[in-house]
Amino acid sequence: MMARQSPTSSVAPTADGMPLLGLGTWENDNPSECANTIKTALEMGYRHIDTAQVYGNEGAVGQGIAAADVPREEMFIATKVWIDKLGYEDVLTSTQRSLEKLGIDTVDLLYVHWPVDTYNPVETFRALHKLVSDGKADRIGISNFEPNQVDTAIEKANVPIFANQIEIHPLLPQQELRDHCSKHDIELVAYSPLARGAVFDVPEITAIANNHDVSEAQIALAWLRQKGITAIPKAVGHDHIHDNWTSLDLELTPAEIEQIDSIERTNRCVDPRFAPW
Numbered sequence: 001m002m003a004r005q006s007p008t009s010s011v012a013p014t015a016d017g018m019p020l021l022g023l024g025t026w027e028n029d030n031p032s033e034c035a036n037t038i039k040t041a042l043e044m045g046y047r048h049i050d051t052a053q054v055y056g057n058e059g060a061v062g063q064g065i066a067a068a069d070v071p072r073e074e075m076f077i078a079t080k081v082w083i084d085k086l087g088y089e090d091v092l093t094s095t096q097r098s099l100e101k102l103g104i105d106t107v108d109l110l111y112v113h114w115p116v117d118t119y120n121p122v123e124t125f126r127a128l129h130k131l132v133s134d135g136k137a138d139r140i141g142i143s144n145f146e147p148n149q150v151d152t153a154i155e156k157a158n159v160p161i162f163a164n165q166i167e168i169h170p171l172l173p174q175q176e177l178r179d180h181c182s183k184h185d186i187e188l189v190a191y192s193p194l195a196r197g198a199v200f201d202v203p204e205i206t207a208i209a210n211n212h213d214v215s216e217a218q219i220a221l222a223w224l225r226q227k228g229i230t231a232i233p234k235a236v237g238h239d240h241i242h243d244n245w246t247s248l249d250l251e252l253t254p255a256e257i258e259q260i261d262s263i264e265r266t267n268r269c270v271d272p273r274f275a276p277w
Contacts, residue, residue: 007045009213012170018108026234028060029057031057031059042065053098070235080143084117095107105136109140111142112140112142114143114274121156140159140161144275160185165189170196193221205261206264
């Protein structure tokens with residue numbers, strides 16, 4: 001793993017060029033609200049924006065990108081290829097459509113959304129390699145890959161696997177998968193980092209939040225950041241976006257991190273029937 005920059009409220013620390021705090025857009029499907037959220041976040045200081053083909057909001061995300069008074073070269077934009085578009089030709093054509101909707105020439109990180117359905121390690125990664133060679137994707141990633149699927153991806157990909165985006169939060173720490181990805185120098189990106197709101201109801205997290213006079217969301221995000229994990233919480237509205245952003249100024253003590261690590265409650269929020277676990 002690459003060395004991390006120190007946190008500051010004006011710039012998110014990075015992991016090998018990827019900001020460790022980003023904005024997720026899952027279920028942000030109101031076009032005008034989504035576009036305004038992107039613009040607000042970018043102008044506040046966010047630089048990492050995460051979307052996906054299946055979210056149905058790449059066009060709105062693109063509108064927000066275009067409206068923000070932030071140079072494109074400062075942004076880190078990620079999207080994901082959906083499970084029915086993972087054949088060779090479909091990866092190429094669907095990614096081109098994603099770029100057109102986003103209004104950009106190159107996506108900074110292009111993920112395989114799930115290793116299921118039309119996913120074929122040889123053909124899928126052959127297409128991703130072409131997209132990188134053609135300058136349409138800067139890096140490739142995987143999402144929802146378990147250790148054995150990570151190994152297959154590494155074996156079949158012709159370019160490095162940069163990141164694995166998975167559900168991680170204090171109620172689903174994913175230690176085994178974290179260790180496996182770390183061994184292979186694969187960054188981790190945490191979706192649902194607030195356990196879809198469940199972190200607000202965990203006494204250990206609330207106690208630490210009260211000690212710092214911050215929200216439980218900030219505690220969960222600081223916990224991830226201090227473990228070197230990128231978080232992409234969804235947020236809509238200035239106050240929510242700002243509260244997540246100010247987590248960059250928060251430093252948890254080793255004892256507080258250990259207290260969170262010791263939480264015995266488990267809660268997986270995303271568990272579709274086709275999941276590989």
